[in-house]
Amino acid sequence: MCRAFRGRPVLPGAVSGPAAVSHGGFNTYASFFKSIHVPSPHAICADSGNEDLHGLDLAGAVLCVPATTGSTSGGGVWQRLVTLGNAPRAVLFAQSIDSLAAGGLIVAALWTGGTIVVVDRLGDEFLTSVRSGDEITIGRDGEVAVRGPSA
């Protein structure tokens, strides 16, 4: 099964990868604060409050979230993940991107040289239908194709 959604490309790019879905707000700092000090190919979600993602490796994943939450330290985290090479490949937002995520992801793109693709405004239906592990393909125009048993 394949379903397509269209959002707004905030940081455009054409990438694909496995979905990692957080149905609640994604706490950036709590999720990554243990993944930013030592170079590692992994970024294990350390947020014990995130029932969907706690303990999963988010490096190279397509993160699907409603919005980000938590400490504003979470802004700098994205830049560091890009530098260390263990960032998610893309972040997809059901809602309009929040200020914390926008600031962090734009700084990461403009000052680090490696872009995490960002699409927002994909709608609530996107988040309710996508499942962790679904294969996601993102187009530069903000089209998001979801392939998986649930899609």
Add this chain to the structure above:
Amino acid sequence: MRLTPIEECVLAGDEGPVPARVMGTVVQYGEALGADRLVDVTGGGHMVIAYALPGIGPSLEMLEEFVAAGLRTAYPFTLDPRPPLDYGNWSLRDDQVAVLDDMYRDQARYEQLLLELGLRDPEAFTCRPFLDEVGNVPRKGDVLAWSESAAVVYANSVLGARTNRNGAVMDLLCNLTGKVPLSGLITDEARRATWLIEVRTSELPLPQVLGAAIGRRVLDDVPYVTGLDGALDPGLDLPTRDYLNELGTACATAGAVGLMHVQGVTPEAIEQGQALLVPDHRTFVVDDDVLADLTASYPVLWRDGEASPEGCYLGCPHLSATQVEWWAASIGAALRARGRKKVVVPTTICVAPQTLGRVKNDGSAAAELEEAGVRLSAGCPMQLFDNGLSDDKAIITNSTKLRSYTNARFFPDRRIVEIVVSGES
């Protein structure tokens, strides 16, 4: 976005390549947030970037580049608390000290660069910059580029200033340009409440617990809270400010709340009342059961769930002098009741450097705490947990924020008092 002629000039490189790149980043930030223009910052910044740790703050190279280009913020700024490098106050093992020394080896250089970029003074490090003794107190209506979720929610809610929840690094870029996108909590529309929170508890709830309940429910929306006005002072006396600071911090930690209105207490709620609520707002009733269920749901993340507490950290967010006095008196009384002289659980209370000076000058609370073996620090306990430094320690706290980001176990204030004097949890 529509830019002013001066903004266009900066963007075009008239002031050099670095200011152009900084302005370009802020403009792209505005476009992502749907702003149609930038507006001037009108007051000093407060930022989360206090740590010379890549991934938490900007890199040294980035700061060096800004200093070399002659950039400086339009107003002096304050920063979050320093890392806990006052090792004597934290009962650390030698291996922990060695790791911290290595993690923060660039801290002195980092702070020097921030002074050159506009840091107000070498002691301007706290998550509570708006305390009188610290003095970074925005005026109502000020447009700010703040980060630190605890400070943002207080500036918006209690002081009536206007700032979005800017992230680390973008906070500095906005303050260096003196501009923020006209979007989100800078606008009237986004300051209206989308949730009515009816507090119907048998007594005034602990702010750290009430805030966590609200934040979890409303996420990044704006709550309008009723049921607290009888217990809090609309003149915002210090106990009320303490309460609202802890309430807001917990809201921001458990969700992404950048603004809350408290009926009859916070300035915009006093002015506009329930007209702040949007017509199709949702409602959440908080009673004793809701709060009890919430704290019962907190997992015990200690390696040994039955361990005796090995450390207690209070003051996340930083405490006021009045709050320190409460802890001093409460711990002192509990010790006397047990015929003991000193706490059994090593305890550290965190305050702003300026509050530390004030408490020490005033004397009695500082003396009582010293006699009880309780230490005062101007640092931040969160940085003890990076890199798994304290994962094997059974730490207790009264802080929703510390609990959320570490393996520290939450207890209400009065239970904490009993635990630190008895050693039993």
